[in-house]
Amino acid sequence: MNASPPPRSRQIPVIVLAGFLGSGKTTLLNHLLRHRAGNRIGVIVNDFGSIEIDAMTVSGQVGSTVSLGGGCLCCAVDASELDTYLETLTRPAARLDVIVIEASGLAEPQELVRMLLASDNPHIVYGGLVEVVDAAEFGATRERHPEIDRHLAVADLVVLNKTDRAGEQECAHLRQAVEATGSTAAVIPATYGRIDPELLFDPALRPDGEEKARQLTFEDLYLEERARESGDEHGAHLHTVYESVDFTSDVPMDPRRLMEFLDSRPGGLYRIKGYVDFGAGDVDNAYAVHAVGRFLRFVPKPWTRGEPRLTRLVLIGSGIDADALRKELEGCRTAGEPGRETAQDAPHERAMWGVLRYVRQPGDDDA
Numbered sequence: 019m020n021a022s023p024p025p026r027s028r029q030i031p032v033i034v035l036a037g038f039l040g041s042g043k044t045t046l047l048n049h050l051l052r053h054r055a056g057n058r059i060g061v062i063v064n065d066f067g068s069i070e071i072d073a074m075t076v077s078g079q080v081g082s083t084v085s086l087g088g089g090c091l092c093c094a095v096d097a098s099e100l101d102t103y104l105e106t107l108t109r110p111a112a113r114l115d116v117i118v119i120e121a122s123g124l125a126e127p128q129e130l131v132r133m134l135l136a137s138d139n140p141h142i143v144y145g146g147l148v149e150v151v152d153a154a155e156f157g158a159t160r161e162r163h164p165e166i167d168r169h170l171a172v173a174d175l176v177v178l179n180k181t182d183r184a185g186e187q188e189c190a191h192l193r194q195a196v197e198a199t200g201s202t203a204a205v206i207p208a209t210y211g212r213i214d215p216e217l218l219f220d221p222a223l224r225p226d227g228e229e230k231a232r233q234l235t236f237e238d239l240y241l242e243e244r245a246r247e248s249g250d251e252h253g254a255h256l257h258t259v260y261e262s263v264d265f266t267s268d269v270p271m272d273p274r275r276l277m278e279f280l281d282s283r284p285g286g287l288y289r290i291k292g293y294v295d296f297g298a299g300d301v302d303n304a305y306a307v308h309a310v311g312r313f314l315r316f317v318p319k320p321w322t323r324g325e326p327r328l329t330r331l332v333l334i335g336s337g338i339d340a341d342a343l344r345k346e347l348e349g350c351r352t353a354g355e356p357g358r359e360t361a362q363d364a365p366h367e368r369a370m371w372g373v374l375r376y377v378r379q380p381g382d383d384d385a
């Protein structure tokens with residue numbers, strides 16, 4: 019009998035980090051690596067020579083960084099090559115929580131996103147496209163590279179970086195430009211790429227508490243040092259640009275109403291995560307939900323015996339109206355007569371069609 023590999027139950031989010039030359043991608047990546055909240059981050063870079071790989075690796079993580087030499091990722095690496103790198107990084111031994119691909123400043127990010135969505139690797143889930151924009155250079159870059167509008171249109175999160183060098187006007191201009199592309203991406207202002215890592219990944223939840231019990235690392239020391247230098251502005255400001263909304267319900271959600279809510283979600287609502295009980299719509303499964311920008315996916319998972327049938331959602335965004343969102347979600351609950359309905363009822367099955375559009379079937383290519 020063949021020894022089967024150990025199960026890898028979680029899908030690892032893969033985030034694409036894009037932006038024009040010098041916009042601050044590497045700075046942002048380094049910031050994420052220093053504020054990784056216990057997560058183990060794997061990085062694929064397709065730059066060559068100009069990045070200090072050593073500076074980007076964090077303690078205990080050397081070996082999880084794969085550098086693609088030889089040019090622009092979307093041109094030089096075909097899908098099978100990318101898959102090989104992803105396969106390496108998703109091995110259980112790597113114990114990664116998130117993978118970030120830093121696209122070359124000249125890459126067409128949509129090509130890379132398409133490759134990820136079409137990937138057969140069952141251990142990854144697309145985690146969104148983050149487009150870094152140099153606020154001070156935005157006007158000039160746009161003149162030289164009109165394709166930036168195309169990049170903004172497909173981004174899930176736009177980081178308006180270098181706001182220290184730009185005036186209010188440039189920032190407002192960029193927001194308008196993003197909206198004009200038809201994009202609903204959240205726009206987050208930043209200096210030196212200091213965005214809240216929780217926008218991209220969850221704090222690690224390690225059952226063995228290994229991260230909590232560990233000794234001070236270089237990362238901690240670095241953070242302490244920086245906090246001292248800056249009077250701790252740094253840490254305090256990280257949490258000011260976005261809001262999060264928690265929603266819990268023991269009444270099942272109505273699939274049609276929830277899909278209406280999700281299909282018309284406001285632009286600033288950048289992330290939704292959690293799981294949903296659709297009651298009679300599917301009595302056997304909880305539906306894990308994962309939304310980044312406009313990307314949405316449901317993954318059905320059988321309820322375990324005795325597990326409380328709850329819907330639990332966390333919504334994260336900037337410029338969102340938390341009370342209004344919570345009310346809208348409350349309005350998505352079923353009238354609530356659990357037990358009276360059965361999954362065999364045709365109307366319930368039909369109501370689930372909207373949800374099932376976002377459940378990936380084997381062999382699907384969402385691109």
Ligand SMILES: Nc1nc2c(ncn2[C@@H]2O[C@H](COP(=O)(O)OP(=O)(O)OP(=O)(O)O)[C@@H](O)[C@H]2O)c(=O)[nH]1
Nearest residue numbers: 038039040041042043044045123179180209210211
């Ligand atoms: N003033 C200012 N400078 C910044 C900020 N963020 C990054 N920089 C600087 O901008 C320069 C370019 O930053 P990088 O992070 O290397 O940019 P990149 O997008 O990775 O560049 P490429 O790899 O060439 O595409 C560096 O000198 C950074 O220190 C910021 O918010 N404000």
